[in-house]
Amino acid sequence: MDVSPLTLNRLSIYLRCLRRLRGEGVCQVSSQQFADRFRLSAAQIRKDLATFGEFGIRGVGYEVEPLLRRITELLGLDQRHALAVVGMGSLGSAFARHIGETRGPFVVAAGFDNDPDKVGRTVGGVLVEPVSAIASTVPERDVRIGIVAVPAAAAQEICDQLVAAGIRSVLNFAPVRLATSEGVRTRNVDLRIYLEELVYYLVSPSRSWASEEA
Amino acid sequence: MDVSPLTLNRLSIYLRCLRRLRGEGVCQVSSQQFADRFRLSAAQIRKDLATFGEFGIRGVGYEVEPLLRRITELLGLDQRHALAVVGMGSLGSAFARHIGETRGPFVVAAGFDNDPDKVGRTVGGVLVEPVSAIASTVPERDVRIGIVAVPAAAAQEICDQLVAAGIRSVLNFAPVRLATSEGVRTRNVDLRIYLEELVYYLVSPSRSWASEEA
DNA sequence: AGATGTGAATGAGTTCACAGCT
DNA sequence: AGCTGTGAACTCATTCACATCT
Numbered sequence: 001m002d003v004s005p006l007t008l009n010r011l012s013i014y015l016r017c018l019r020r021l022r023g024e025g026v027c028q029v030s031s032q033q034f035a036d037r038f039r040l041s042a043a044q045i046r047k048d049l050a051t052f053g054e055f056g057i058r059g060v061g062y063e064v065e066p067l068l069r070r071i072t073e074l075l076g077l078d079q080r081h082a083l084a085v086v087g088m089g090s091l092g093s094a095f096a097r098h099i100g101e102t103r104g105p106f107v108v109a110a111g112f113d114n115d116p117d118k119v120g121r122t123v124g125g126v127l128v129e130p131v132s133a134i135a136s137t138v139p140e141r142d143v144r145i146g147i148v149a150v151p152a153a154a155a156q157e158i159c160d161q162l163v164a165a166g167i168r169s170v171l172n173f174a175p176v177r178l179a180t181s182e183g184v185r186t187r188n189v190d191l192r193i194y195l196e197e198l199v200y201y202l203v204s205p206s207r208s209w210a211s212e213e214a
Numbered sequence: 215m216d217v218s219p220l221t222l223n224r225l226s227i228y229l230r231c232l233r234r235l236r237g238e239g240v241c242q243v244s245s246q247q248f249a250d251r252f253r254l255s256a257a258q259i260r261k262d263l264a265t266f267g268e269f270g271i272r273g274v275g276y277e278v279e280p281l282l283r284r285i286t287e288l289l290g291l292d293q294r295h296a297l298a299v300v301g302m303g304s305l306g307s308a309f310a311r312h313i314g315e316t317r318g319p320f321v322v323a324a325g326f327d328n329d330p331d332k333v334g335r336t337v338g339g340v341l342v343e344p345v346s347a348i349a350s351t352v353p354e355r356d357v358r359i360g361i362v363a364v365p366a367a368a369a370q371e372i373c374d375q376l377v378a379a380g381i382r383s384v385l386n387f388a389p390v391r392l393a394t395s396e397g398v399r400t401r402n403v404d405l406r407i408y409l410e411e412l413v414y415y416l417v418s419p420s421r422s423w424a425s426e427e428a
Numbered sequence: 429a430g431a432t433g434t435g436a437a438t439g440a441g442t443t444c445a446c447a448g449c450t
Numbered sequence: 451a452g453c454t455g456t457g458a459a460c461t462c463a464t465t466c467a468c469a470t471c472t
Contacts, residue, residue: 001418003414003418008414009411012404012407075410076417081413081416083409090308090311094307094308094309095308095405098304098305101304102406124304145409145412145413171408171412179253187408189408191312191403192226193226194401195385196225198383199290199291200222200289202290202358202383202399203289203293204217
């Protein structure tokens with residue numbers, strides 16, 4: 001089904017909130033209680049959930065545990081997902097370590113870099129291989145998500161290699177818009193853009209900004 | 215002036231594209247040429263720029279160098295901005311190193327952590343201080359942007375301390391929605407959400423998705 | 429002629445408000 | 451009675467198309 005990234009991102013948030021409620025022993029929750037608790041919109045929660053079917057019980061609300069399970073399935077988070085990180089500079093290795101530290105469905109299955117000093121080292125539990133190994137290692141370990149953490153100039157070339165090796169989703173930290181063939185999904189994360197956004201609100205003669213969501 | 219984050223983020227992108235054009239020796243560019251070159255929308259470029267005044271020359275286009283300068287000023291990137299990073303785990307230190315490596319208006323002026331093993335070490339050129347030093351160090355070094363890279367459970371508490379110390383913009387890596395007083399801007403960057411988004415498109419019986427922007 | 433700047437039209441996303449179920 | 455699910459209303463953002471200027 002065709003769902004907007006915005007809705008999907010909210011589902012991820014709901015998932016976390018539900019885990020927290022479960023941790024507190026809450027079994028049922030109405031959209032209003034849920035919204036109040038986590039400063040969200042009740043109408044939006046209902047609409048988001050209704051996109052995927054009828055999860056709630058009218059007159060009662062939603063049952064925490066079943067809802068949690070259904071969203072988890074829906075997002076595909078009940079399966080393990082192998083990641084390949086390309087570029088083991090500060091950002092790439094931090095990402096690998098970060099995922100390594102976190103329990104969840106994501107596993108860093110491969111790491112690549114062209115720097116001979118980095119190849120052969122282990123970062124976040126993963127052996128760093130040369131970039132030329134992408135073509136063989138990615139299909140071998142059934143990796144379908146690639147993390148691009150190389151300099152801007154190299155990003156497109158790396159992306160092409162990843163896609164050629166079977167990658168279908170790319171999380172891109174490089175400050176360029178990647179061109180991909182149909183069917184390949186990319187998500188850009190550009191830290192400098194976020195900083196620059198914040199600066200504008202800092203320097204511009206401000207009036208009344210409430211805190212805003214990502 | 216009141217400008218949406220979407221517009222601001224695009225301005226950041228235009229800035230990079232303009233730098234690239236300048237590097238190639240291009241002096242003038244029409245919105246159409248610009249859009250074709252970087253796969254953007256010509257109408258949107260014109261509208262975005264027109265938000266802030268008349269930058270172009272009718273019948274000709276935009277002059278690269280002056281436009282570059284004006285956007286830089288507009289976003290406040292002609293001034294130095296001091297950052298304080300809280301949480302020197304994998305993400306926080308990577309961020310500090312990443313900014314340290316990058317030339318630009320951002321400088322990591324302070325780093326904080328509560329782990330005694332980390333306090334006293336230097337990461338990305340910055341001495342790590344205990345969290346209790348926020349109240350004195352942040353105003354002392356005139357820091358107005360804070361980076362929250364601590365675990366979710368500690369994020370709100372850290373954010374409050376930063377705001378109390380004078381921080382007015384927060385880049386938050388913790389997977390929680392921070393509550394802030396009026397006038398404080400927050401921007402959430404949640405890597406797991408992006409991964410989860412990508413997974414949905416991977417597992418769901420897809421049809422026709424073009425590559426999409428962040 | 430040729431490109432900008434901009435109101436008007438379209439599209440996307442959110443909120444409202446209520447019918448309908450438990 | 452109370453809460454979900456949802457069409458309708460509304461707000462925000464993008465695209466179109468053209469009057470305006472060089």
